[in-house]
Amino acid sequence: MGEGIVRYKRDVWGEEVILGVSWDLLWVVAVAILVLLAAHAIIMAALANKKMEKPSDAGRRVLRHESIDRLFHWVMAASILVLILTGIAPIIGLRISWLNIHWISGLLLTFVVTFHIIRSLFWQDFKSIILAPRDFGEPFDSAKKPGKYSFEQKGMHWAVTVVVLAVIVTGLLMFLQIDSPFWDRTNSMPEDQLGLVFLLHGLSTLALVALASAHIYFALRPEKIFYTRSMISGWISEDEMTANHDTSRWSPKEAD
Amino acid sequence: MVATSHDVMPDIELYQPTDEENALALANTLGADGWLVGGGQDTYGWLKDRNKNPAAMIELTQIDAWKGIKEIADGIEIGAVTTLTDIANNPLVQSRYALLATAAGKVASPQIRNVGTLGGNLIQDARCWYYRRGLDCYRAGGNICYADSPEGLNREHALFGASRCVAVSPSDTAPALVALDATMVVASSSRERLIPAQDFFVGPERDIVNMTVLNDDEILTAVRIPSTWANAEFYFEKVADRNVWDFALVNIAASFKVSGGSIEDARIVCGAVECTPRRLESVESAIRGQQRSEELAASAGEMATEGARPLNYNHFKVPLMQNLVKRAIRG
Amino acid sequence: MAYMHIGKDFVPPDVAGKVTGRIKYSEDYTREGMVYARLLTSPIPHAKVVSIDASEALAMEGVFGILTADDVYPDGEANSTGLKILTNEPTLVGEPILAVAAVDEKTAETAIAAITVTFERLPFVMDPVDSLEEGGPDAYNGGNTFVFREGFAQEKWTSDQVASFRAGNEPTAEPAAELSYGDLEAGFANSAFVYETPFTTAGYPHMSMEPRSAMAYWEDGKLYLHGTSQSLTALADGMAGIVGVPKEDLVFINAATGGGFGQRARAGSIPSMAIPAKLSQKINRPVMMRCTREEEFTIGGARQGFQGWIKLGFKQDGTMAAADLWIVSDNGGKGGGGDAFSATNAISIVYQAEAVRFRGVSIGSNTAHRGAQRGPGENQIAAIVSPILDKAAEELGIDRLEIRKLNTPQTGDVGGINRQPFTSAYMPEALEQAATAFNWEERITRSRQRNGSKVTGIGIGQGYHNAGRSGMDGIIMMGPDGRLRVHNGVGNLGTYSYASTSRAAAEVLKMPWDRCDVITGRTDNHLPITSPQDGSNSIFTNTRTCFGAAQDMLAKMKEIAAADLGGDPADYDVSNERVHQIADDTVGMTFGEVAQRAMELGGKYTGEAELPEELAEWTQISVSRLAGSGFMGVYHDPRHSNNPPGFTVTCTEIELDTETGKIEILDMVSIAECGTVVHPQGLKNQLVGGGVWGIGMSVLERHLYDPQNGLPASTGYWQSKIPTYLDTPLKIDTGWVDLPDPENPVGARGVGEPSMGSVSAALNAAVSDALDGHVFNATPVTTDMIVNHIAGISEEWVPLAQNNFRG
Structure with a gap:
């Protein structure tokens, strides 16, 4: 049913319409991300001895993530991982009963993302995540330190935001096309539109796979792992803060 | 162009192994391109309508070990x-x-x-007529079911265990x-x-x-x-x-x-x-x-x-x- | 009357060929250089062809050419309903767009797969009632109905009117057609029992075993067309016009046909045979076109389905006082027929209703072509009315056989909306004979008896069709060998009527059958025009012509004998292949001698002079080619008056399993009332074959279309659920009344169609009986409907759905 990025099929009257993304791309993405991350790891290892000392995690602790946000993060992370795994299972030929888990996780993701959007708009410091023009200079000037979030973190966040929203919107549209406990399917979406939705869902899935891989990789890197710890326990040390952040632009309260 | 009724066999390789080893080797080599044929009652409709297009048929009925x-x-x-x-x-x-x-x-x-x-x-494959007609439904690797819908013809379809496909x-x-x-x-x-x-x-x-x-x-x-x-x-x-x-x-x-x-x-x-x-x-x-x-x-x-x-x-x-x-x- | 041939079994000349397989159907022929055509048909229910790109296909090795609608209609397609040869404006999935000729079928199909046709999709409709609704889609380009001589028109109802009809009420819209007699209002006012209901009947294909394959080639300016037909000359006559070839230049060859059932009677219902003819002309090679089963179903056509409303009133004594019908007929994608009116007419005739009104409209849907199918109208309605009649009998406390007897048509009665007298009508005798054969008195006591999960149902039904025409021609020939050659244009449909009608000529001349040759099978055998072999008319119409032609020859024999041997022609008679004086049978001539003498005399004796004036053009051509070659009897049959009916009565006993919804037919008896019986074995075959058809209509057959996208779901015998040998009883008992009709020289009338209607009526009545009188008001009544009814599930019966039998 077609090669390349897009797979095509015949609609009910024999005309060619989009079926979805070509899942061969999954392997392309997997290999590409593996190569990139491996390259990054090698470069970082080569540069390691020139690096300055790792800041201490001892001493005063400041609060980086409130417990509710940490909970959100991990629920979101879990649901995305489950969505990716269950979505990919049938593609790689794993015979598991994946669909119900997939849409339930999808609904969970939709719920927590909605929660996060509302919370971030009204209760969190929304400005701290906004990508400002000055942020783009950050990677090129080691003297420039970020506020709460680094340029890379903001970039990752917004990339994930776009991709997750795309995957949620298309996912919900696809959810409407199957039977669920809440409705019976209607076949009301024209096949060409349905194909487009599948394509966008597939493309955003591929992007999400790439982003999630990169995110996990960076989260596990030794120089960044304190951020991961903060996503678990909430705090970073004052030392870690001053080493990586401009305290004039981010002054967190002390951790409990 | 999908014609509605081809109804004639296409060009296709036919293998007629007479022993198990040969048949299994063929199945292994041909993989998804090798269509297993027994009596052919589920085969010829698919192939004549060109709704399934394997490269070869492996006829199994001459293997005595698998008979009786x-x-x-x-x-x-x-x-x-x-x-x-x-x-x-x-x-x-x-x-x-x-x-x-x-x-x-x-x-x-x-x-x-x-x-x-x-x-x-x-x-034998599902007998849902939408699928048998060669439509690109879920079962054919597509993204839709024509039978499970308010107007779909689903008198002969599933009561249980349906998941997108209701065959x-x-x-x-x-x-x-x-x-x-x-x-x-x-x-x-x-x-x-x-x-x-x-x-x-x-x-x-x-x-x-x-x-x-x-x-x-x-x-x-x-x-x-x-x-x-x-x-x-x-x-x-x-x-x-x-x-x-x-x-x-x-x-x-x-x-x-x-x-x-x-x-x-x-x-x-x-x-x-x-x-x-x-x-x-x-x-x-x-x-x-x-x-x-x-x-x-x-x-x-x-x-x-x-x-x-x-x-x-x-x-x-x-x-x-x-x-x-x-x-x-x-x- | 003691006949020599009439009423006696014989072996029709095609039987040996059919048993041995030697007889040739159209696709058995071959010709040097013959190539194969295949069709590209529309995948879309309603569309316009924007462009065709066949360049890749035509460049393939082994591909010889392509034929499109532009080739066959250089001046554009007619703006009318009816099947086209090929079209750029398909109105159903499966309508032929183009044909490709190639060295073999596989190559042709591969070429077709490489052709790109760009379509403009148009709104489509599967259910005529959807089209009736204001704003609803129309099946045709220019409307949803076709008015004769006026063209396409739109019939639209308000949404309220549609909703009310769907809810089961009498339609309030203005009908396109309204015909009536009697005082309907008074009829219902005088009724002790009035039954009013919406109803549906399914339309489905004709299921001919032989698909409509054809082979054609041109030689010396003549078109040789091997085809399939139920009416040899009547079809060839029209086919010449469709192909655009003078009648004298068309040789239509058709020795045997594998089923027609109404869809191969006339050329207009099988214009696809022109495709190989036209393609052969274009590429100058013989072209064979074999049609697939799916194509046979789509362009081969189907019965008209009904969505209707019926109201019947019965007086206290059981007399049918009034019948009121409003029918929306499904005209399919290419126009339909007059089933609805025929249905109403049949009620008037079979039940002698005192007042009848017909209202109706025929609406297109983007489904199979619709056309006449075995008892078009009469048979659908027989199955609907019979259970209602039983309901009336039950309510009024009358026996179910009795209510039919007291409403029966008989000789001297009139029937139909036009109040036409019968030529004769022996329905009372048929009812009596059926009741006796079935042992009605005793059987009816078993009605509704339970045995475990099974319930017994008893049913009786009546079938009717107008069964005779006139105005055709007959030709017989004799040479010095003294053999009688009956030139017969009736097609060989498997009914043997081409042979049995010929026996009327043998009867007149008292010829032993082994001294007779039926000359038929191809039009260059010089055949007379006959009525299309449809409407159960062949035996009536063509025994008249064969009898007439033989009478002509007999008169000429007597003239020649009298002239040569003395005396008056009236002094002569024939016997033992001699014409001789009645007084002294030693004075005479053998048929061989008289034929020899006729050929010497020439003139009117050999068809060279004094021909009947009204001979049809086709007959004239044949006579002119035969003229001078032998002793000729030739005849033009004048019109008869009144309605020669074909009647049947069927009784059946079934067992219905209330747990599975399955029915088993335990016993079935069908009695024919078709005047004098000409060929008992042929009649028996008609009764049994019609019986199988009736079972199909009542409880099995379907032709499903997906309402979502207009695709046909029934494309083969499996999906269509034609009855199999275990769905039919082991034996269907048959019998016949065998009383002569005065309008036919041998007393015969036809019966092919009613044989189905009475079975369908009896079976539906029996199912109702087994379900304590529950009336489904639909055909077919299938397993799922019965299970649902017993379980009290109502969701699945879609009121007025075009076909309640969902896939």
């Missing part, structure tokens, strides 16, 4: 390319496993049974073999798998494009029926629109061990209500140890359809299935 019915240590073994007529008429099957003989004798028509094989009847298991022998606790012998050039009949079939929630767990390089070579249910009390009934040359609207295959009017053990399986033969385990355990009676049959019937999710035009399958379960238990 023989006694083994525990029960019997039936070669996968044994014809349905041979099974229906076989004295051994008739005397010990009459359930299978009856079921095989109810398949399609005498002409089809004369060439149709047990293997073919078991692994049903069309086989008459499959429920019988599940009810007899048979084992499928599946071979590839590298290994042999023994799969309980019940696990041989797969529903759309786990695999939407295949009806069985067979991999591309594998061939169903035989079916073994253990002596566990030999000479049990059997019940097979197929309700179809027509009495010849039709698929079941609902069929039922049941094995009972009865002593003094009391059901000691039972296996009850319905076909054409789900993508796989549906074993009614809750009914089996509910009737185990019970005296056969009209009341027991009626309550078992009710129980059988718990969780059924009828589509727009197949509500009738609910009472029909209930009645068949009732009749089986009533004996």
Whole structure:
């Protein structure tokens, strides 16, 4: 049913319409991300001895993530991982009963993302995540330190935001096309539109796979792992803060 | 351009191996491009309509090792390319496993049974007409089901276990073999798998494009029926629109061990209500140890359809299935 | 009357060929250089062809050419309903767009797969009632109905009117057609029992075993067309016009046909045979076109389905006082027929209703072509009315046989909306004979008896069709060998009527059958025009012509004998293949001698002079070619008056399993009332074959279209559920009244169609009986409907759905 990025099929009257993304791309993405991350790891290892000392995690602790946000993060992370795994299972030929888990996780993701959007708009410091023009200079000037979030973190966040929203919107549209406990399917979406939705869902899935891989990789890197710890326990040390952040632009309260 | 009715064989390679090794090697080499042919009753429609376009056919009916019915240590073994007529008429099957003989004798028509094989009847593809028409539906790897919709023609479709695809298991022998606790012998050039009949079939929630767990390089070579249910009390009934040359609207295959009017053990399986033969385990355990009676049959019937999710035009399958379960238990 | 041939079994000359397989159907022929054509048909239910790109296909090796609608209609397609040869404006999935000729069928199909046709999709409709609704889609380009001589038109109802009809009420819209007699209002006012209901009947294909394949080639300016037909000359006559070839230059060859059932009677219902003819002309090679089963179903056509409303009133004594029908007929994608009116007419005739009104409209749907199918109208309605009649009988406390007897038509009665007298009508005798054969008195006591999960149902039904025409021609020839050659244009449909009608000529001349040759099978055998072999008319119409032609020859024999041997022609008679004096049979001539003498005399004796004036053009051509070659009897049959009916009565006993919804037919008896029986074995075949058809209509057959996208779901015998040998009783008992009709020289009338209607009526009545009188008001009544009814599930019966039998 077609090669390349897009797979095509015949609609009910024999005309060619989009079926979805070509899942061969999954392997392309997997290999590409593996190569990139491996390259990054090698470069970082080569540069390691020139690096300055790792800041201490001892001493005063400041609060980086409130417990509710940490909970959100991990629920979101879990649901995305489950969505990716269950979505990919049938593609790689794993015979598991994946669909119900997939849409339930999808609904969970939709719920927590909605929660996060509302919370971030009204209760969190929304400005701290906004990508400002000055942020783009950050990677090129080691003297420039970020506020709460680094340029890379903001970039990752917004990339994930776009991709997750795309995957949620298309996912919900696809959810409407199957039977669920809440409705019976209607076949009301024209096949060409349905194909487009599948394509966008597939493309955003591929992007999400790439982003999630990169995110996990960076989260596990030794120089960044304190951020991961903060996503678990909430705090970073004052030392870690001053080493990586401009305290004039981010002054967190002390951790409990 | 999709023409609506090709109805002529395309160019295709035909392999006619005469021994197992060759056949398995071919299946291994050709993989998804090699189409296994038994009696061809599920094959030629697909190929002539050009709705499936494999590069080659591997005809299995010349392999004597996969043909015939023989006694083994525990029960019997039936070669996968044994014809349905041979099974229906076989004295051994008739005397010990009459359930299978009856079921095989109810398949399609005498002409089809004369060439149709047990293997073919078991692994035949879904009969949903939308799918058979060559539409790119879920089962064909697409992203839509035309049958499960407010106006879709779904009178013959599933009550249970639907997941996007609502096609049903069309086989008459499959429920019988599940009810007899048979084992499928599946071979590839590298290994042999023994799969309980019940696990041989797969529903759309786990695999939407295949009806069985067979991999591309594998061939169903035989079916073994253990002596566990030999000479049990059997019940097979197929309700179809027509009495010849039709698929079941609902069929039922049941094995009972009865002593003094009391059901000691039972296996009850319905076909054409789900993508796989549906074993009614809750009914089996509910009737185990019970005296056969009209009341027991009626309550078992009710129980059988718990969780059924009828589509727009197949509500009738609910009472029909209930009645068949009732009749089986009533004996 | 003691006949020599009439009423006696014989072996029709085609039987040996059919048993041995030696007889040739159209696709059995071959010709040097013959290539194969295949069709590209529309995948879309309603569309316009924007462009065709066949360049890749035409460049393939082994591809010889392509034929499109532009080739066959250089001046554009007619703006009318009716099947086209090929079209750029398909109105159903499966309508032929183009044909490709190639060295073999596989290559042709591969070429077709490489052709790109760009379509403009148009709104489509599967259910005529959807089209009736304001704003609803129309099946045709220019409307949803076709008015004769006026063109396309739109019939639209308000949404309220549609909703009310769908809810089961009498339609309030203005009908396109309204015809009536009697005082309907008074009829219902005088009724003790009035039954009013919506109803539906399914339309489905004709299921001919032989698809409409054809082979054609041109030689010396003549078109040789091997085809399939139920009416040899009548079809060839029209086919010449469709292909655009002068009648004298068309040789239509058709020795045997594998079923027609109405859809191969006239050329207009099988214009696809022009495709190989035109393609052969274009590429100058013989072209064979074999049609697929799916194509046979789509362009082969189907019965008209009904969505209707019926109201019947019965007086206290059981007399049918009034019948009121409003029928929306499904005209399909290419126009339909007049089933609805015929249905109403049949009620008037069979039940002698005192007041009848017909209202109706025929609306297109983008489904199979619709056309006449075995008892078009009469048979659908027979199955609907019979259970209602039983309901009336039950309510009024009358026996079910009795209510039919007291409403029966008989000789001297009139029937139909036009109040036409019967030529004769022996329905009372048929009812009596059926009741006796079935042992009605005793059987009816078993009605509704339960045996475990099974219930017995008893049913009786009546069938009717107008069964005779006139105005055709007959030709017979004799040479010095003294053999009688009956030139017969009736097609060989499997009914043997081409042979049995010829026996009327043998009867007149008292010829032993083994001294007779039926000359038929191809039009260059010089055949007379006959009525299309449809409407159960062949035996009536063509025994008249064969009898007439033989009378002509007999008169000429007597003239020649009298002239040569003395005396008056009236002094002569024939016997033992001699014409001789009645007084002294030694004075005479053998048929061989008289034929020899006729050929010497020439003129009117050999068809060279004094021909009947009204001979049809086709007959004239044949006579002119035969003229001078032998002794000729030739005849033009004048018109008869009044309605020669064909009647049947069927009784059946069934067992209905209330747990599975399955029915088993335990016993079935069908009695024919078709005047004098000409060929008992042929009649028996008609009764049994019609019986199988009736079973199909009542409880099995379907032709499903997906409402979502207009695709046909029934594309083969499996999906269509034609009855199989285990769905039919082991034996259907038959019998016949065998009383002569005065309007036919041998007393015969036809019966092919009613044989189905009475079975369908009886079976539906029996199913109702087994379900305590529940009336489904639909055909077919299928397993799922019965199971649902018993379980009290109502969701699945879609009121007025075009076809309640969902796939």
